Amino acid sequence: xxxxxxxxxxxxxxxxxxxxxxxxxxxxxxxxxxxxxxxxxxxxxxxxxxxxxxxxxxxxxxxxxxxxxxxxxxxxxxxxxxxxxxxxxxxxxxxxxxxxxxxxxxxxxxx
Amino acid sequence: xxxxxxxxxxxxxxxxxxxxxxxxxxxxxxxxxxxxxxxxxxxxxxxxxxxxxxxxxxxxxxxxxxxxxxxxxxxxxxxxxxxxxxxxxxxxxxxxxxxxxxxxxxxxxxxx
Numbered sequence: 621x622x623x624x625x626x627x628x629x630x631x632x633x634x635x636x637x638x639x640x641x642x643x644x645x646x647x648x649x650x651x652x653x654x655x656x657x658x659x660x661x662x663x664x665x666x667x668x669x670x671x672x673x674x675x676x677x678x679x680x681x682x683x684x685x686x687x688x689x690x691x692x693x694x695x696x697x698x699x700x701x702x703x704x705x706x707x708x709x710x711x712x713x714x715x716x717x718x719x720x721x722x723x724x725x726x727x728x729x730x731x
Numbered sequence: 732x733x734x735x736x737x738x739x740x741x742x743x744x745x746x747x748x749x750x751x752x753x754x755x756x757x758x759x760x761x762x763x764x765x766x767x768x769x770x771x772x773x774x775x776x777x778x779x780x781x782x783x784x785x786x787x788x789x790x791x792x793x794x795x796x797x798x799x800x801x802x803x804x805x806x807x808x809x810x811x812x813x814x815x816x817x818x819x820x821x822x823x824x825x826x827x828x829x830x831x832x833x834x835x836x837x838x839x840x841x842x843x
Binding site for chain 1: 764772774789828835
């Protein structure tokens with residue numbers, strides 16, 4: 621089946637630093653999504669990408685849909701303590717019925 | 732506008748028992764998907780319901796079954812519970828098949 625490789629697995633950074641994480645796939649996706657999950661909660665949608673090459677921002681977050689449609693990255697600028705959580709990438713194929721998730725990037729921010 | 736809600740929040744079952752988890756989709760959403768999230772992993776797709784019909788299923792055995800009701804709420808049923816079924820069960824709703832999926836808070840199931 622499809623697999624998403626997400627890296628890094630975890631990051632421990634200083635408040636104010638920029639963060640970058642990425643996701644690669646062995647298969648093509650039509651849509652890439654980035655979610656954030658905090659303890660005891662469900663994933664919250666951050667950014668959705670629909671076209672190869674698309675670059676989209678949401679506040680301090682920027683994500684890009686790779687040209688090959690097999691990868692995506694998420695950048696967070698000027699990190700703050702509330703950015704702490706697990707970030708998941710997810711790909712959606714043209715059938716639309718399932719999301720395939722990466723293993724997550726655990727972000728820890730030191731004040 | 733109410734988001735996706737799930738019940739119960741937590742429950743504990745014994746191996747071999749059966750369990751039913753419930754999900755209310757976001758207002759106006761006709762598609763519901765269920766995911767299993769084991770500790771430390773990303774969610775895994777179980778199945779999806781669109782307008783009361785199953786529309787795709789992941790690699791889960793038949794003892795995982797579901798329903799969607801006319802108001803688009805949904806149930807996930809698991810029979811003959813196994814220890815490995817212990818996980819966070821997430822429900823996500825979307826406006827339609829190709830739209831973004833919004834997740835509920837999940838139900839934490841522990842099988843002993």
